[in-house]
Amino acid sequence: MAVRSETAYPVGWKNGRVASWLVTVDHKRIGILYIATSILWFVAAGILALLMRSQLATPGETFLTKNSYNEVLTMHGTTMIFLVVVPIVAGFANFLVPLMIGASDMAFPRLNALSYWLYLLGGIVLWLSWFAKGGAAHSGWWSYPTLSENFPWASPGHGQDYWILSLHILTLSSLLGAINFIVTILNMRAPGMTWMRMPLFIWAIVTYAILLLLALPALSAAITLLLLDRTVGTHFFIPSQGGSLVLYQHMFWFFGHPEVYIMVLPVFGMVSEILPVFSRKPIFGYKAVAFSTLAIAFFSMLVWAHHMFTTGLPVGLDSFFMISSMVIAVPTGIKIFNWLATTWRGNLILDTAMLFTLGFIALFTIGGLSGIFLAAFPVDWQLNNSYYIVAHFHYVAFGGIVFGLFGGFYYWWPKMFGRMLDERLGKWNFWLMFVGFNLTFMPQHMLGLLGMARWVYTYHQGGLWEAYNLASSIGSGITALGVAVFVANVWRTNFLRKGVRAGNDPWLADTLEWYTTSPPPPHNFDSVPYVTSARPLRDLRRRLAEQPQ
Amino acid sequence: MRRKLPTLAFAVLVALATAGVAAAGNGGFAPVTPASPNATHIQHAYYLILGFTVAIFILVESLLVIFIVKYRSRGRPRTVEGAQVHGHTRLELIWTVFPVVILAIIAAFVFYELPNIDSAPAAAEPIHITVEGHQYYWQYDYPNGARSIGTLHAPVGAVVDLKVVSPDVIHSWWIPALGGKIQAIPGRTNHTWFQATKAGSYDGQCAQLCGVFHASMLATVQAGSQRQYRHYLATWQDTIGKQIWNGVCATCHGNLGQGGYGPAIANNSLLIQPNALHGIVHNGFTGTQGAMPPVGDTWTKAEFDALAAYVKKNIYKATPAGATSGG
Numbered sequence: 001m002a003v004r005s006e007t008a009y010p011v012g013w014k015n016g017r018v019a020s021w022l023v024t025v026d027h028k029r030i031g032i033l034y035i036a037t038s039i040l041w042f043v044a045a046g047i048l049a050l051l052m053r054s055q056l057a058t059p060g061e062t063f064l065t066k067n068s069y070n071e072v073l074t075m076h077g078t079t080m081i082f083l084v085v086v087p088i089v090a091g092f093a094n095f096l097v098p099l100m101i102g103a104s105d106m107a108f109p110r111l112n113a114l115s116y117w118l119y120l121l122g123g124i125v126l127w128l129s130w131f132a133k134g135g136a137a138h139s140g141w142w143s144y145p146t147l148s149e150n151f152p153w154a155s156p157g158h159g160q161d162y163w164i165l166s167l168h169i170l171t172l173s174s175l176l177g178a179i180n181f182i183v184t185i186l187n188m189r190a191p192g193m194t195w196m197r198m199p200l201f202i203w204a205i206v207t208y209a210i211l212l213l214l215a216l217p218a219l220s221a222a223i224t225l226l227l228l229d230r231t232v233g234t235h236f237f238i239p240s241q242g243g244s245l246v247l248y249q250h251m252f253w254f255f256g257h258p259e260v261y262i263m264v265l266p267v268f269g270m271v272s273e274i275l276p277v278f279s280r281k282p283i284f285g286y287k288a289v290a291f292s293t294l295a296i297a298f299f300s301m302l303v304w305a306h307h308m309f310t311t312g313l314p315v316g317l318d319s320f321f322m323i324s325s326m327v328i329a330v331p332t333g334i335k336i337f338n339w340l341a342t343t344w345r346g347n348l349i350l351d352t353a354m355l356f357t358l359g360f361i362a363l364f365t366i367g368g369l370s371g372i373f374l375a376a377f378p379v380d381w382q383l384n385n386s387y388y389i390v391a392h393f394h395y396v397a398f399g400g401i402v403f404g405l406f407g408g409f410y411y412w413w414p415k416m417f418g419r420m421l422d423e424r425l426g427k428w429n430f431w432l433m434f435v436g437f438n439l440t441f442m443p444q445h446m447l448g449l450l451g452m453a454r455w456v457y458t459y460h461q462g463g464l465w466e467a468y469n470l471a472s473s474i475g476s477g478i479t480a481l482g483v484a485v486f487v488a489n490v491w492r493t494n495f496l497r498k499g500v501r502a503g504n505d506p507w508l509a510d511t512l513e514w515y516t517t518s519p520p521p522p523h524n525f526d527s528v529p530y531v532t533s534a535r536p537l538r539d540l541r542r543r544l545a546e547q548p549q
Numbered sequence: 550m551r552r553k554l555p556t557l558a559f560a561v562l563v564a565l566a567t568a569g570v571a572a573a574g575n576g577g578f579a580p581v582t583p584a585s586p587n588a589t590h591i592q593h594a595y596y597l598i599l600g601f602t603v604a605i606f607i608l609v610e611s612l613l614v615i616f617i618v619k620y621r622s623r624g625r626p627r628t629v630e631g632a633q634v635h636g637h638t639r640l641e642l643i644w645t646v647f648p649v650v651i652l653a654i655i656a657a658f659v660f661y662e663l664p665n666i667d668s669a670p671a672a673a674e675p676i677h678i679t680v681e682g683h684q685y686y687w688q689y690d691y692p693n694g695a696r697s698i699g700t701l702h703a704p705v706g707a708v709v710d711l712k713v714v715s716p717d718v719i720h721s722w723w724i725p726a727l728g729g730k731i732q733a734i735p736g737r738t739n740h741t742w743f744q745a746t747k748a749g750s751y752d753g754q755c756a757q758l759c760g761v762f763h764a765s766m767l768a769t770v771q772a773g774s775q776r777q778y779r780h781y782l783a784t785w786q787d788t789i790g791k792q793i794w795n796g797v798c799a800t801c802h803g804n805l806g807q808g809g810y811g812p813a814i815a816n817n818s819l820l821i822q823p824n825a826l827h828g829i830v831h832n833g834f835t836g837t838q839g840a841m842p843p844v845g846d847t848w849t850k851a852e853f854d855a856l857a858a859y860v861k862k863n864i865y866k867a868t869p870a871g872a873t874s875g876g
Contacts, residue, residue, distance in 0.1 A: 066761045066810055140758045146735060147718040147760060152840030153684060153833060154718060154760065239736025245719060246734065279620075280629065285636035310721055310730040310756075312713075312739035315667060322659065326652040330645060336609060337644040338636075343616045346631030350621055358617060365609045369602040372652075376598060376659045378591050378666045381729020382580045385721060385756040446577025451725040453756040456764035464577060508627050 034091025069457035077141030099513035102190025122169035129162035145237035192531035204269025267404035279346030352426030356407035363399025388448025419499030432482030439475025682720030682733035724753035745772035790859030
């Protein structure tokens with residue numbers, strides 16, 4: 001809201017253009033801070049990816065090798081997961097949860113601000129570790145010991161210590177945020193908004209928050225033990241002195257697999273919001289979509305060791321984790337078919353938000369299907385830690401999550417800033433990213449099947465290896481162009497102020513955030529209508545249409 | 550015409566994919582051509598899953614394209630609503646149960662193939678070889694005490710039981726044509742096996758990030774006749790010095806000791822002082838230019854002697870006049 005009254009901000013300096021953002025406890029501003037910061041890190045970690053693809057474009061390159069390459073791959077993964085996807089979801093959730101449930105703010109606004117500032121601090125700690133003694137961490141985002149231990153031939157110096165410190169700070173930030181979301185959603189919903197009338201995005205966020213609470217402590221424990229090993233001479237993960245490396249793998253993946261769903265469930269929620277609005281239909285099977293979210297979350301706690309099929313676990317354990325991993329495909333399939341059915345007999349408005357959402361369905365399906373190969377553990381013995389895995393999880397994390405998030409940008413941008421992102425640039429953004437993404441990651445499936453291992457900074461085979469790698473590198477450049485178009489679009493809309501002004505409800509949407517102005521005033525709503533279904537705004541439009549003039 | 554478009558597009562895609570497979574052997578559409586029963590049976594499971602997933606892929610993506618083409622707004626305003634369908638219990642049950650059936654078939658097939666993948670043929674008398682992953686080379690110990698570096702020698706047709714270990718960090722043993730991966734984990738002993746079905750040289754590489762030279766940690770299995778195998782076991786000491794230099798030292802110090810990631814050592818007089826060389830190779834070394842791992846902590850005296858003899862003869866070049874020693 002551009003107009004601020006003296007009573008709302010009684011102290012003069014707090015009204016400053018910058019200061020007002022520094023001291024804000026408004027969930028909308030905190031949400032925007034989260035999203036803006038995440039976008040910056042998305043660009044930074046994307047540049048790291050381009051560096052890696054440049055190195056791998058042809059065999060025997062010497063552009064970025066050895067330790068530098070390992071630092072870059074570690075920072076790319078860690079940044080994308082902990083500084084981009086998880087916080088950007090927190091940003092969307094911050095902005096949207098109170099608006100969607102008709103509340104005036106989060107339950108604990110100051111705690112909310114603390115979450116954001118901890119996130120920023122954690123990110124700064126991680127990125128300053130480039131300058132640490134011995135360089136940044138270079139043992140991959142899993143940081144498996146003993147490679148991450150403080151041995152001269154493993155991870156000496158302080159990069160790994162800063163990595164641990166950063167993750168501790170980020171974990172604290174996420175835990176505080178999770179508690180805040182749960183309390184807000186449980187207690188502050190608008191009158192009439194029962195569980196079965198909650199927007200599906202809210203279902204996703206409450207599930208995301210619960211998963212964070214359950215999964216993150218395992219990570220904290222694992223990296224605390226690692227830190228103790230590195231600094232005070234314990235041997236939790238030093239086998240020659242009785243430690244166990246398999247223990248770390250279990251602890252890490254007990255967190256690591258739910259983490260995948262922590263990242264993807266909120267995006268499922270966004271898709272379930274955007275798709276019906278642009279199909280001019282209700283979601284197909286609201287209950288199935290809502291409950292499949294819970295089912296996925298439950299089973300996501302039971303599949304972690306499918307990341308450990310090559311560890312040499314007993315076949316009985318491998319079998320259990322194969323079956324549990326296959327079980328999780330069922331609720332995921334339910335979602336995909338329900339989304340497809342949502343478009344059936346609709347009036348599909350193919351705006352950019354919708355294109356990204358449909359792109360999400362197309363690409364996430366591929367990521368899901370390639371996962372079935374990996375669940376079958378003997379097949380995983382072939383594919384594990386090859387480039388096939390890299391392709392698989394990028395189809396989930398980029399083709400799925402990032403495309404969904406871009407759909408979210410285009411859909412909610414007018415609500416956040418009062419101006420629409422440009423549709424023409426939007427289409428360029430989508431098609432460049434769609435083509436570039438597939439060109440980057442589809443050939444990586446083949447590379448993995450040909451025998452190219454992950455994490456290598458070079459290879460010496462020509463022929464198909466070279467062709468697929470070159471295609472992949474060219475694709476990464478096209479993807480980067482797509483992202484550049486997005487940045488230009490944001491620049492044009494927000495800074496050149498050329499974006500078309502949005503009214504309250506430019507998309508004729510279904511949920512309460514579109515009931516207030518764009519952007520909303522600090523207190524969000526003057527009044528909230530009584531909620532009688534999962535689509536309160538459509539109900540309102542119909543009531544208005546029925547009223548005699 | 551408009552409705553034929555998606556069908557046409559998919560026909561073209563399928564044709565392209567098929568042509569690709571035909572043109573390039575498997576071209577990266579399936580794991581590399583198997584040369585061992587376990588890899589063959591993994592391949593079977595792979596193809597079964599590929600069949601189902603390609604079918605589901607075509608179903609989902611073509612429905613998506615068809616719906617987009619058919620139900621796109623075509624200029625209809627946003628105010629026009631689509632059919633207000635809230636769900637259909639029977640349909641939803643179908644697409645819940647159907648995947649369950651498919652997954653059950655896949656799981657059943659995996660269990661059916663598993664015995665052939667997981668365990669070696671029972672009748673055969675296996676050769677036991679220990680594979681030791683090491684920063685940044687693979688070392689093999691044969692039943693008679695012979696040893697090799699980088700290249701594993703095995704007779705065609707024999708079942709080879711591999712004991713996979715590591716003294717330093719986690720590595721992962723992977724020769725795609727001869728089966729799946731297994732991690733070499735410090736403090737743990739893992740097992741895998743292969744039975745080369747025809748003679749040849751099978752390449753692979755370490756599949757777990759193990760440090761600076763993870764990319765250089767290549768492995769080869771050389772499957773030859775029984776005679777060639779026995780010949781190697783009898784003569785391994787003749788070549789072990791060279792194998793160690795090429796497979797271990799040269800990774801960091803260059804083929805001729807000219808330097809690379811590690812310092813140049815060709816002129817270093819340490820190379821002709823066997824005791825000092827033994828110390829540094831056995832214990833590792835932390836100096837101003839970084840750390841050298843204890844690459845030789847599991848080598849025998851015979852191997853050190855062979856290495857010392859090899860570097861003295863082939864690598865060491867006396868310091869040029871006027872230069873200082875100790876590179």
